[in-house]
Amino acid sequence: MDPIFESQLLQTRRQFFGDAGLRLGGLALACMMGDRASAAASARVHPPLPGFPNFAPKAKSIIYLHMNGAPSQLDLWDYKPGLKEQFDKDLPDSIRNGQRITTMTSGQARLPVAPSMFNFSQHGKCGRWVSELLPHTAKVVDDIALIKTVHTNAINHDPACTFVMTGSEVPGKASLGSWLAYGLGSENNDLPAFVVLTPTWSAKANAQALFTRMWNSGFLPGRYTGVALRSTGDPVLYIQNPDGVSSGARRTMLDALAKLNQRGFERMGDPDIQTRIAQYEMAFRMQTSVPELVDTAREPQSVLDMYGPEVKKSGTFASSALLARRLVERGVRVVQILHRGWDQHGNLPSEIRAQCSDTDQPVSALIQDLKQRGLLDSTLVVWGGEFGRTVYSQGKLTADNYGRDHHPKCFSMFMAGGGVKGGTIYGETDDFSYNIVENPVHLNDLNATILHCMGIAHDRFTFKYQGLDQRLTGVEPSKVVKDIIA
DSSP: OOHHHHHHHOOOHHHHHHHHHHHHHHHHHHHHHTTTHHHHHHSSSSSTTTTTTTSOOSSSSEEEETTTTTOHHHHTTOOOGOOOOOOOOOOHHHHHHOOEEEEETOOOOOOBBOOOOHHHHHEETTTEEETTTTTTGGGGGGGGEEEEEESSSSSSHHHHHHHHHSSOSSTTTTHHHHHHHHOOOSSSSSSSSSEEEEEOOOOOOOOOOOGGGOOTTTOGGGGGSSEEEEESSSSTTSSSSOTTTOHHHHHHHHHHHHHHHHHHHHHHHHHHHHHHHHHHHHHHHHHHHHHHHHHTSSSHHHHHHHGGGGGGGGTHHHHHHHHHHHHHHTTOSEEEEEEEOOOOOEEEEHHHHHHHHHHHHHHHHHHHHHHHHHOOOGEEEEEOSSSEEEESSSSSOOBBBBBBBEEEEEEEEEETTTOOOTTTEEOOOOTSSEEEEEEEEHHHHHHHHHHHHOOOGGGGGEETTTTEEEEOOOOSOOOOOOOGOO
C-alpha cells in the first residue's frame, strides 16, 4: 500500500480544502514577499500571530505559581477573627445552604467550624491582613493585588486543576501557557517560549498527581506545549552530545533531517511534522542555552541570600523561583511553577507550615528581584491553587489540629507586577469564608484578566477546532477585573 495515498483517503472534505487553501495561500504569500518572508521567519523562532498583541500590553511575560492541592485561604489570606467564637460549633445550615460537599466529609456526623490557629497582622501601607505563615510575602503586599473571591466549577483535584490551567474540566484543551506562546511567541530563539518547573515539596502527606495536560497545547500545534525542565539531575535529558559527536556533526545531521522532514510535510501535509522539525531545532539550541541558564554561580550573593538557603539546592522551589526570573530575563514568555503538597485534609497546621517554609521567602524574593531589575512592570506574577478549603474540619477537630476539605465556592489568589495595581484587595466573603458576598471572580474572569494584562482581548482570541471557535475563557461571558489593573 502507498502510505501517502492511504493518508489522502483518510482526509475529510474539510481537511482537504483546508490544507489546499493553506498551501495556495502560502504560495501566493511567498510570491509576493519573496526572500523577505524567509529572512523574517528565520530571524524569529517564536513569532507572534499577525496583529498580536491586540493592544499595548501591561506585561510581556508571566510567571504562574500554582500551589497544587489547594492552599487554605482561611489560614493564609482571608482573615476571619470572629470565627474564634464559633470554634467546634456546627456550620449553620444557612451558610452551607445545601451546597455540594465531597464524599470525604458528606458522611461526617458533624461539620465543626475550625477557626485558623494562626495569628494575622497588618502589613504594608495598604494594611493588608496576612497570616504569620507568610512573613516574607507580607513584606511585598503593597505590590500585590489580592482577589479573595475566586471561584470555580470543579470540586475534585483533577478536573479543577485541568480547569484552572485550560478553562475547561474536559481534558484535551490548550493550557494558558500554550495559548500565550501561540499568540505572542517569544523573544528568545534559544529557549522554549513556555517553560514548566515542578519543584520538590516538604509536606509529608501524599501529593496530587501532576498531569501534562496542565501545560499541554491540546488542539493547538504541538510546538506550543510547555517544556518541563527536570527538578533533579540534568534539567533536560541527553542535553550533551554522545561521545565522539561534535556540535558541527550534530548540526549537519539536523540539517539533513530537516530537509527529509520538510519533504515529508510537503507530501503528507501533516502539521506534526513541522512540530518535529521545530523540536529538533530547539533541542539543538538548548544544548548551549540551558547549561548557561541553570548556572547561577555568577548571581550576586545578596540575591542568593534573598531567595533563602534552599536556592542552591537543585529542584527546590527557591531554585525554581530564581530560575523563573532568569528565564523571563532572557525573553521567555511563560514560566509555570507547580508546587505540590497543598492537599491538607488532615494535620493541616504542620503540613501548611512546611509548604509555606518552601515557598514564602522565594515568592517574596522573586517579586523583589524582578522589581530591583526593572522587570516587575513587564512581568505578571500569579499565585494560587485550584480551589479553596472548607471552614469546617475534616475529621477530628482539636485546638491545635484540624483538616479542611475541598471548597470551590471561594478562595484567594493574587497577582503582582505587569500593570497590576499593587496594594489592592478585591471581593469579600462571608464571616465563614464560605460564600462570596461582593465581587465574585470566576476562574474564566481571572484568565480573561491575565490575557488582558498580556495585551490580548480574550473574546477575540480563538482557534478553530471541532467546528467551534475555541477560547481559553470558554463560551459563557467572562469579564476582565479592571479594578485591579493599574
